[in-house]
Amino acid sequence: MIPQNSGRNLKELMVFTKNKSVPDPQLRVELAKKGVVWTSLDFLYNWGRRSSIWPMQFGLACCAFEMIAAACARYDIARFGAELFRASPRQADLMIISGTVTKKMAPQVVRLYNQMPEPKYVLTMGACAISGGPFIDGYNVLRGIDRYIPVDVHLPGCPPRPEALLYGLMQLQKKIASQEIQKAEWYQKGLKREFPIPEFGPNGLIPKFNPEVWQPPQKDARKTHYGSTILVGKKLKAPDLELALAAKPAAPGATV
Numbered sequence: 001m002i003p004q005n006s007g008r009n010l011k012e013l014m015v016f017t018k019n020k021s022v023p024d025p026q027l028r029v030e031l032a033k034k035g036v037v038w039t040s041l042d043f044l045y046n047w048g049r050r051s052s053i054w055p056m057q058f059g060l061a062c063c064a065f066e067m068i069a070a071a072c073a074r075y076d077i078a079r080f081g082a083e084l085f086r087a088s089p090r091q092a093d094l095m096i097i098s099g100t101v102t103k104k105m106a107p108q109v110v111r112l113y114n115q116m117p118e119p120k121y122v123l124t125m126g127a128c129a130i131s132g133g134p135f136i137d138g139y140n141v142l143r144g145i146d147r148y149i150p151v152d153v154h155l156p157g158c159p160p161r162p163e164a165l166l167y168g169l170m171q172l173q174k175k176i177a178s179q180e181i182q183k184a185e186w187y188q189k190g191l192k193r194e195f196p197i198p199e200f201g202p203n204g205l206i207p208k209f210n211p212e213v214w215q216p217p218q219k220d221a222r223k224t225h226y227g228s229t230i231l232v233g234k235k236l237k238a239p240d241l242e243l244a245l246a247a248k249p250a251a252p253g254a255t256v
């Protein structure tokens with residue numbers, strides 16, 4: 001006998017879900033009541049991956065303490081299966097970039113990303129990791145790690161609370177749940193997910209960004225917002241003191 005279910009019976013549900021890679025959840029519940037477990041390989045594969053995300057164990061600045069708090073008893077990240085922080089990038093599939101990425105540190109972050117096995121994900125935690133945050137105009141801070149590696153979840157805030165990190169983790173779980181084995185990029189031929197490691201030169205990072213991952217915006221949103229009252233992205237050249245002194249006439253009686 002086919003059980004009734006909110007106006008649609010099982011037969012209708014089966015027609016409705018034809019050719020779908022993930023079975024209709026309502027239909028699965030109805031079948032489970034009958035003792036039948038019906039699922040798809042995609043669902044099982046994604047369920048296993050999203051329920052056992054292993055983050056890499058590293059932190060860069062103050063946001064790292066919020067990440068640590070999320071792993072402690074009060075917030076208990078273990079509820080999401082993501083409590084196994086791994087000390088090696090070879091064993092991690094999530095990189096939580098928690099904190100300020102300085103230009104000196106950015107090459108190391110990219111190198112660690114390259115060492116992670118596929119499939120791998122990146123969650124940037126805090127305004128600093130996303131855009132430079134309060135240090136956006138600092139000479140030593142990178143304006144967002146997404147200039148060098150692809151980011152899956154951006155988590156704004158200064159700092160984001162542990163609950164926010166859990167929310168970001170749930171967003172990542174949603175993304176993982178929506179992926180299909182056949183279309184997964186890490187099974188495609190010619191996948192290139194190792195990115196060039198920038199060098200820390202005398203005037204910052206070389207190159208300034210990876211054009212494969214990030215392109216400069218056509219318009220600077222801050223300029224639109226603040227108008228021309230601030231200098232955006234332009235640094236005044238420091239005066240050449242030697243030339244200035246040479247051009248200045250010496251005061252009478254001054255010894256050189």
Ligand code: SF4
Nearest residue numbers: 062063126128158159
């Ligand atoms: S976003 Fe705020 S809390 Fe997080 S690292 Fe930057 S300054 Fe610290």
